[in-house]
Amino acid sequence: MTTQPAAAPRPAAPLTIGGTPLDKRLVTAVHELAARVVTRLTERIPVYASLPAEQLRGDITAIAVRGIRGFAQVLRTGEPPTAAQLELMNRSAARRAQEHIPLDAVVGAYFLGAHECLDQVLADAAPGDLADVLAAQKLLLRYLNAVTESVFAGYIAESQAALGERQSARQALLSALLDGGPVQQAAERAGMRLPERYWVVSVAAAPHPDEHAPGVDPGIAAGRKLRRMRAELDRQAHGEALSALSPDGGIALVPAVPATATGTARPPAPADAGFARLAGLVRDMARACGAELTAAAVAAAPQEAAGAASLATRVRQVAEGCGRGPGLYRLDDVLLEYQLTLPSPARDRLAALLRPLEGRTDLLETLRTFLACGLDRRRTAERLHIHPNTVDYRLRRTSALTGLNAAHGPDLPRLQAALAAYGAWFSPCSTPATDPR
Structure with missing residues (x-):
């Protein structure tokens, strides 16, 4: 919900520059000024330069016109934007979030437009207009404060909703992969292209030292460990990794990337190179989260992920059960123990x-x-x-x-x-x- 700022005192007389009310200076030049604002957006905020011309001439220009008229009303009445005006800005920000325009660019557009408006109304200001200039600037700050709150609220709400939907679709895809069911439709709903092969990784995480530290909430320490573990996985994984991790560990599906030649006469085999890269990722996850990780990995096509997850979990349990230390293991590393x-x-x-x-x-x-x-x-x-x-x-x-x-x-x-x-x-x-x- 957007909180409106306290209303500014209503001007005793219209704010004027050179005898002309400031709001009329804006309204009479609204379309020319809106076009100038859109031009400045494409020049100074790169993402707007990449928008289709139709969108710039249509939706973006309409938003500029609405913003200019809204500020003109603030100058005329001394009151903050109305709830209806803020609601329009809120919805507009939500649409920008849907279009993946960065939040800083959306907010920056309003500030750029406000500066253009201020330049328009103060262009002919003289020393005798100082009081009205200061009053106009205060009203602009109040206007921008209300607008920014509304824009942030609309953008973040839409982003969180989209993130929730995307996360749900990704988790549904992971469930389909691990249950051995049809995955193509789930992948399409998640907007993901399945790799040819995954490294299916079973992970066990030891407690972080803070989880045993006196006076430290172990739940908070475990949550921080999990957050850092996930962040490192997402940062390093080639392609989009899928995971179901908890503070104690879990399952991760990491796209397998074939090794590339590095100029040597005989590059390493893709499986060995890929496993070495994955082992490095597990070490970096352990370092990032501050806890020892014991993991096992099995390479598998997406339709084989369910069986691979079961085998990876078993290999990890065997490695742990026979006293192996932290690190990443394959079946080949524990063949004898597995057989036992x-x-x-x-x-x-x-x-x-x-x-x-x-x-x-x-x-x-x-x-x-x-x-x-x-x-x-x-x-x-x-x-x-x-x-x-x-x-x-x-x-x-x-x-x-x-x-x-x-x-x-x-x-x-x-x-x-x-x-x-x-x-x-x-x-x-x-x-x-x-x-x-």
């Missing part, structure tokens, strides 16, 4: 090695983090926000309960395999063959 998660008697026996830790999430989390940190107890403590002595204690308890020592070389591969199998056993994606007990 598939139902078999061997998987169940491996999972049983960690059965004594059931219910001890602190011990399991410490063990995974210790392996992800390259057996570095201090890094493990920092990541878990605990004292290094607590890490030592938990690792000793793990060793006492399982008979396996993470710091003992021969036990390490067995522990990693057991973690992969145990993670698969308790993952909702898996179907155990037999009870590991």
